[in-house]
Amino acid sequence: MHGGNVTARDDILGRLRSKLGRNAQNAATARQAMGEVLERHPGGPRPSQPADRLAYFRQRSEALSTTIDEVAAFADAPAAVAAYLKRHGLPLAGGVAPGLSDLPWAEAGLRFEARGGRPDDLVGITGCFCAIAETGTLMLCSGHDTPAALSLLPETHIALVRLSRIVAAMEDAWQLARDELGRLPRAVNFVSGPSRTGDIEQTIVLGAHGPYRVHLVVIREA
Amino acid sequence: MHFKARVGEKLADRILQENLAKAKPKFVDSRAKVMLELDDIEATREAAKQIRNRSLENLDLWLETFESKATEAGAQVHYARDSQEICKLVVDIARRHGVRKITKSKSMVTEEAGLNRALEAAGIQPVETDLGEYILQINDNEPPSHIIAPVFHKSKEEISDLFARTHNTPRKTDINELTREAREQLRPHFLSSDMGISGGNFIIAETGSVAIVTNEGNGRLCTTLPKVHVVITGIEKAIATLDDLSTLLRLLPRSATGQAITNYVSVLTGTKRPDEFDGPEHLYFILVDNGRADLIGSEFQDMLRCIRCGACMNHCPVYQTIGGHAYGWVYPGPMGSVLTPLYQGLENALDLPHAATLCNQCGVVCPVKIPLPELLRKLREKQVERGLRPLSERIALRAWAWVARRPALYALGTKIGVRYLKWLASGKDRIKVLGVAPAWTQGRDFPAPQGETFRELYARGQRDCAR
Numbered sequence A: 001m002h003g004g005n006v007t008a009r010d011d012i013l014g015r016l017r018s019k020l021g022r023n024a025q026n027a028a029t030a031r032q033a034m035g036e037v038l039e040r041h042p043g044g045p046r047p048s049q050p051a052d053r054l055a056y057f058r059q060r061s062e063a064l065s066t067t068i069d070e071v072a073a074f075a076d077a078p079a080a081v082a083a084y085l086k087r088h089g090l091p092l093a094g095g096v097a098p099g100l101s102d103l104p105w106a107e108a109g110l111r112f113e114a115r116g117g118r119p120d121d122l123v124g125i126t127g128c129f130c131a132i133a134e135t136g137t138l139m140l141c142s143g144h145d146t147p148a149a150l151s152l153l154p155e156t157h158i159a160l161v162r163l164s165r166i167v168a169a170m171e172d173a174w175q176l177a178r179d180e181l182g183r184l185p186r187a188v189n190f191v192s193g194p195s196r197t198g199d200i201e202q203t204i205v206l207g208a209h210g211p212y213r214v215h216l217v218v219i220r221e222a
Numbered sequence B: 001m002h003f004k005a006r007v008g009e010k011l012a013d014r015i016l017q018e019n020l021a022k023a024k025p026k027f028v029d030s031r032a033k034v035m036l037e038l039d040d041i042e043a044t045r046e047a048a049k050q051i052r053n054r055s056l057e058n059l060d061l062w063l064e065t066f067e068s069k070a071t072e073a074g075a076q077v078h079y080a081r082d083s084q085e086i087c088k089l090v091v092d093i094a095r096r097h098g099v100r101k102i103t104k105s106k107s108m109v110t111e112e113a114g115l116n117r118a119l120e121a122a123g124i125q126p127v128e129t130d131l132g133e134y135i136l137q138i139n140d141n142e143p144p145s146h147i148i149a150p151v152f153h154k155s156k157e158e159i160s161d162l163f164a165r166t167h168n169t170p171r172k173t174d175i176n177e178l179t180r181e182a183r184e185q186l187r188p189h190f191l192s193s194d195m196g197i198s199g200g201n202f203i204i205a206e207t208g209s210v211a212i213v214t215n216e217g218n219g220r221l222c223t224t225l226p227k228v229h230v231v232i233t234g235i236e237k238a239i240a241t242l243d244d245l246s247t248l249l250r251l252l253p254r255s256a257t258g259q260a261i262t263n264y265v266s267v268l269t270g271t272k273r274p275d276e277f278d279g280p281e282h283l284y285f286i287l288v289d290n291g292r293a294d295l296i297g298s299e300f301q302d303m304l305r306c307i308r309c310g311a312c313m314n315h316c317p318v319y320q321t322i323g324g325h326a327y328g329w330v331y332p333g334p335m336g337s338v339l340t341p342l343y344q345g346l347e348n349a350l351d352l353p354h355a356a357t358l359c360n361q362c363g364v365v366c367p368v369k370i371p372l373p374e375l376l377r378k379l380r381e382k383q384v385e386r387g388l389r390p391l392s393e394r395i396a397l398r399a400w401a402w403v404a405r406r407p408a409l410y411a412l413g414t415k416i417g418v419r420y421l422k423w424l425a426s427g428k429d430r431i432k433v434l435g436v437a438p439a440w441t442q443g444r445d446f447p448a449p450q451g452e453t454f455r456e457l458y459a460r461g462q463r464d465c466a467r
Helices: A006-019 A024-040 A053-063 A074-087 A170-181 B003-012 B014-035 B041-057 B059-072 B083-096 B108-113 B115-121 B131-138 B156-167 B175-192 B218-224 B242-257 B301-305 B317-322 B333-344 B361-365 B372-385 B391-404 B407-425 B454-466
Strands: A067-071 A093-096 A111-114 A123-126 A130-132 A137-141 A156-162 A187-191 A213-219 B076-080 B101-104 B125-128 B195-198 B202-204 B209-214 B228-234 B264-268 B282-288
Touching: A006 B059, A006 B076, A024 B059, A053 A067, A067 A074, A074 A156, A074 A213, A130 A170, A137 A156, A137 A170, A170 B242, A187 B218, B003 B014, B003 B317, B014 B242, B014 B317, B041 B059, B041 B242, B041 B301, B059 B076, B059 B202, B076 B083, B083 B108, B083 B115, B083 B195, B083 B228, B083 B282, B101 B175, B101 B218, B108 B115, B108 B228, B108 B282, B115 B125, B125 B131, B131 B156, B131 B175, B156 B175, B175 B218, B195 B218, B202 B242, B209 B218, B209 B242, B218 B264, B242 B264, B301 B333, B317 B333, B333 B361, B333 B372, B361 B372, B391 B407, B407 B454
Parallel strands: A067 A213, A093 A111, A093 A123, A123 A156, A156 A213, B076 B282, B101 B125, B101 B195, B195 B228, B228 B282
Antiparallel strands: A130 A137, A137 A187, A187 B264, B202 B209, B209 B264
């Protein structure tokens, strides 16, 4: 059950129990209180937000060097992606999350294969489970239709974000996951702009080990 | 080398002093600015404190809950009492899976354990992938000087030289180019490693997950590409729920680097699912004691709330002057001055609780409200209780106490003392060398006494009133 290291486990937990004065009675009381916390998962204070959530999401995202486009419907996304790639002289090919494979990519002159991320991909296109206005953040859930490496290995990450899936705060994102997924996927990756480092002289540089560019296409369709 | 000798060396190191002066305002200013985004900073800190206390008050039960949830999701949970057990567990796991190369995301607990040395001795290659940690590893395994900015003490010129020498490439001085060079050096390692090691900022009982907070993306690479992922973190990192994580994340990046959120926050639960393209097939947790369990229920339990943001060292006048290496072990600054004696033995870090002005800047900025000056003072008391202070200090204090209990003698003593100091000052308002204790004035002047002593003033006041 605990691998092969039962002694260390019993020793550590045993010392914790004795330091905390654990007995059957206070364990039962504590477990009940813990059960309530897990059941209700109370939140802490949240910063207030302007009423226009999209405008705030845009402002917070752009502050992190994310770029944003808006289109009316999913079907318009490939043309918007093609325009972005051409504008920046980026390759018109790469990997796209299998969950988005039915969009008209080829019609927009793009060659994106539905698959996981590959080391030589220069561009990766994904959707997102939801997005968070408070911090300009994407919530990406791993899975067959949404491979984790597609947003990580390429130098450019493009994500399609449905307007109705922009929530206010991370707590709301967790609630969506509880309601819609039941159990968490293997990896939930919150992505807030291109990867960066400040390790050398506390000077911020974009594109450390992950993407240099993060571009979002917000889809207004309900 | 002793603390005082190291401090002397660091104060005399002109390059280090320049680097520290340059780095100092950056973290402080950006934190101050981004904290103001919170409507109620105090309420958020208080909530974070309560979240951490709630975990610590029933840590045994939260760990059991975490363990059963993590196991359910496909992970294996191990415990390690000390550094030796950490290293043995990791080497055993690596051997079980035929691992030859390990990519590592930043983990201070593995610094505690000296894990890289143990891996190399076992014929396994550890590759540090956080830019700062990578720089230190190729610089002959130099230790980090800051818990979130490992090369806080280095200038870009020093890093330029190191890269040119190690990578055999033309010397670059642009930070963008240096970062790209490190990316190109490390990418092949990510793709060819069999195992990833990460720390864990939090482990979450509700779901049996680990939360990892990074900016560079190396943490994601280490935990997505290799077939084995090992999380090594302290037992005190348990929290209850995903909502608790959300609250703590409003403070951790803000306090650490002055960001509202880090670029990446990964919440990882269990192993690769059957239809997934990526993700590790094996996930292990190593939950580390290394002195932590003994702080539960003690007067130092508050210290276990620490979420390792580094704000206390960024705001510490002592850290800003001597840098992280002077502290001598893994954790520097105020949090290190509390943790080092507690984890390494009071007698092995006698100077650290005194390497503080008790100005409480650390206490004010701590996101989980750890009373750091209070804990430093308690450690000083422990030193006295255990008779660890030097004989000269003990004699001096005893003599002072003896005199202080005899008011007439005390008055005479201060009178003579003040006359002596005035004589030393010889008309100036500063004393350059304090005659009886010259060490005190090695790095500062002693203010010369002005006018009468307090007792003389008081006595005169009484006389005037009586008239």
